[in-house]
Amino acid sequence: MAVRIPQSLSTGLQPETGWSVLDYELREQKAHTLGALSGQVEQALATLRVFDAEAHQPDREHRRCALLDNAADLVWAFMIQRELCGLRNWEAVVKDYSIPREVLNRVGQVRRRAD
Numbered sequence: 001m002a003v004r005i006p007q008s009l010s011t012g013l014q015p016e017t018g019w020s021v022l023d024y025e026l027r028e029q030k031a032h033t034l035g036a037l038s039g040q041v042e043q044a045l046a047t048l049r050v051f052d053a054e055a056h057q058p059d060r061e062h063r064r065c066a067l068l069d070n071a072a073d074l075v076w077a078f079m080i081q082r083e084l085c086g087l088r089n090w091e092a093v094v095k096d097y098s099i100p101r102e103v104l105n106r107v108g109q110v111r112r113r114a115d
Contacts, residue, residue, distance in 0.1 A: 030085050037078040041097060044071040048100070072106035075099060079107070 048067045057063070079090060094104065 030081070034078075034081045034085055037074065037081050041071070041074045041078045044074050045097060045099065045103070047071075048103070068102055068106055069111060071099075071103045072109065075103055076107045 044067070048064075048071055051064060051067055079093075082088070082090070082093070093099075
């Protein structure tokens, strides 16, 4: 009597090909980038919250606008990376990260850089 390995397990026993190694490396890089962007988004939002809690400063609006733009750019990059990883529930991310409406309103805007 011969015993067959279930087909669901047999795919893991196939020899590695160039494509499977490349696919693994791409997935690993996507996950690493997603984690890095997640940390950058958290840091940018924390910096914005700290700035909002501080006393008023002379150039407050200009600095706050720059912080909002930076946070929006990072949130946009994070959103794109999540899409590339197949994660599409954006509402949960907005809630989990407590992304302010002001930041969300700026996501995707193209701004001129001051030279």
